[in-house]
Amino acid sequence: MLLTMRTIGVDLAAAAPGTALAEIVWTDDAARLTRLEIGMQDADIVASVSSGDAWLGVDCPLGWPDAFVDFIRAHHVEPSLGSVDGGADWRRTLVYRHTDRVVRDRIGRWPLSVSTDRLGVTALRGAGLTxxxxxxxxxxxxxxxGRLFEVYPGGSLRLWGFDTTGYRVDATRRAILIDSLRERAPWLDLGAFRALAVTKADAFDAVIAALSTRAGALGLFEPPASGMLGVARREGWVVLPDGPLEALIAAR
Known part of the structure; x- marks a missing residue:
């Protein structure tokens, strides 16, 4: 069968033990999970795309909110900023990026904040990785x-119509999700990696990240509005699939 695409999905953590990588090889009518590993170092991730034909999706914010960056820069120089009231509405502009607001509109819930949650530590590693x-x-x-996408596995699953309740902490829920995924996508061959995806939430999310990357590679997502492109180039942009799971093959 003709090789048409290779997508790499990475569930990035602050350190290698919590970082998983999945590789899916796509042909015209099938997709095969050819690699699923945990404990990935930055060098492993870079090597996975070294051949130049891969698309990479990373579950990690690629930037910080503009307002947060501006505030930290100003506050570092002068702590007495007359325009700062510290209230919830003002803080929200520093907590969430523009893309986070779009995610909230699409899936009905806020993603974690890169500026105020522990996710920020992972984003520091992500900066080194990029x-x-x-x-x-x-x-x-x-x-x-280009060929790099910021992805959100939980958000992708919700948009594809799956129930994501508790899947990060419950292996039974992941097993149910994988069975449902295979029913919807019989063209997806998980091979011997199904057990690892069930056992380890990081591995499971890496697989979904690789699927989400396929949506990005095919252009099956809503890009930043032209007026917000400059902001997205600084803050990052979450690629959420625009279309059903089945389109990952049908769109070819």
Missing amino acids: SRLAEAGFPVHRAAE
Whole structure:
């Protein structure tokens, strides 16, 4: 069968033990999970795209809110900022990126905040990873303009119509999700990796990240509005699938 695409999904954590990588090889009418590993170092991730034919999706914010960056810069110089009231409405502008607001509108819930949750530690690692990718010649574009995408596995699953309740903490829920996924996508061959995806939530999310990356590669997502493209290039842009799971094959 003719190889048409290779997508890499990474569930990034602050350190290697919680980081998983999945690789899916796509042909015209099938998709095969060819790799699923945990304990990934940055070098492993960079090596996975070194051949130049891969698309990479990373479950990690690629930037921080503009307002947060501006505030930290100003506050670092002068703590007495007359325009700051510290209230909830004002803080929200620093907590969420533009893309986070779009995610909230699409799936009905807020993603974690890169500026105020522990996710920020992972994002610091992500900044180092994107630097290494760029040094290795892999083009890094935060606004989904190339082969790198910021993905959100839980959000993708919800938009594809799956019940994501408790799947991150319950292996039984992950097993049910995988069975439902296979029913909807009989063209997806998980091979011997099903057990790992059930056992480890990080591995499961890496698989969904690789599927989400396929949506990005096919252009099956809503890009930033033209007026917000500059913001997305700084803050990052979450690629959420625009269309059913079945379109990952049917769109070819």
